[in-house]
Amino acid sequence: MAENDRMEPGLPDVKLLTLFDVLYRTRSVTRAAEQLGLSQPTASIWLGRLRDQLGDPLFVRTPAGMSPTPRADTLIVPGREILESLRRFAHWDTSFEPETTERQFRICMTDASHITLLPTLLVELRRQAPRARLVATGIDKRTEQALQSGEADLAIGFAPWLGPGIRRQELYAQDWVCLASRRHPRIQSPLTLADYLAADHVAVPSGTGSNLLDEALAQERTTRRVVLELPGFLGLGVVIGRTDLLVTVPRHIGETLARASGLTVHPCPLPVEGFTVGQHWHPRYHEDPGNRWLRNLVARLFLADRPTPAPGPAQQSS
Structure with missing residues (x-):
């Protein structure tokens, strides 16, 4: 034959x-x-x-x-x-040399993480792996499929829809804050619920955990007066700084925007459930040396300095 x-x-x-x-x-x-x-x-x-x-x-x-x-x-x-x-x-190899690798890493992130996490991650990646390339994409309903296929190495953010087969490591907890212009004519500190409900608001319906904010408003049987909706956080700091509008956002993105745009940060007077930002990967790549290196880099940069329980099988990073 x-x-x-x-x-x-x-x-x-x-x-x-x-x-x-x-x-x-x-x-x-x-x-x-x-x-x-x-x-x-x-x-x-x-x-x-x-x-x-x-x-x-x-x-x-x-x-x-x-x-x-x-x-x-x-x-x-x-x-x-x-x-x-x-x-x-x-190219099977059990070693990974960040100094010489030319690997392209692909990370799914929320647009908030593009502002809060990506600059720090990129600086450290370029320092440790100067020849590597980083591609940041959105985190959405296709993310689980991308992790499984290897199209994406990691997903970083709050993604409760990812299935139980996806491994996860918690990084830091988030509560909610309100941002206002330093020249806001009516907002004082502390921000009261009455002042909050009387104000005009910006909404970011696609933002991380926005459904939690909607649920909190429904639980209180109240509504905000939203006069502007934005598709993401780009330009939000400038809008708040130049108007008398309020916005309610997770603390990390809120404090980042406040520093950049000179805004005031107030604890949210509405009881909104918090959430935890984590990094996620597929078990197929758990032992991949490059994926493991990237996960450990993310953990070193962003893991909160707080006691954490020993990670279970679905949380272990290395």
Whole structure:
């Protein structure tokens, strides 16, 4: 029997899967070709081969770029798992040298963490692993899948929807504070509940733990007068500093914005349930040396200086 007869037919070439992965991320044949060091005609030929093998267009041209088909959306996770397994198979190593690594780390974070945690993490990462690359992405309903497939190394934040199979290490607890301009005409210290309810507010409905604030208002059978909604924390400090509005936010982002914009910080007079920020990873990568190094770096930087119980199996970092 010839050697080719023993090979399983119909399996896509690794280079085609790599193109699929990069094209799915960039939504552009031109940019995918550039990242892979290919000419655009070669990338188009490879895409044609993959389309023939899988019996689907995979990507269709739209004004926004090459949009994936439903079949491509279904195949991207197993495709990336195959690529990650092959990389580990080819480069299996139980050691990790941060000084020389060129690894790309991908961390899912809330936009609040982009402001509060990312600058500190980036400075230390560049000091210890100067040739590594860091990619920060949002934390959302796809995060668990990204951790499982290896598309993301860690998720940092408050993510109670992550399943029980995801490992977790608590970093620090958060309560709630209110921010106001130093020149606010009516807000005094301490901020009373009456003053809070009489004020005009900014809401960040997508912010970390915002549902906890909504639940607290419902529990008190009261509402705030919201005059501005923002999609995130970008620009929030400037808005509060230049108006007579209040905003209710978790303490870490609140104190960070207050320092940057010269705001006053007040304990929230409304009893809002606190929460704990943690780092999360998939058990598949628990023993991965690079993932372990990154987790320990995050813990050294952000683990609160407080006694903590011994971590259970779903909390251990190393």
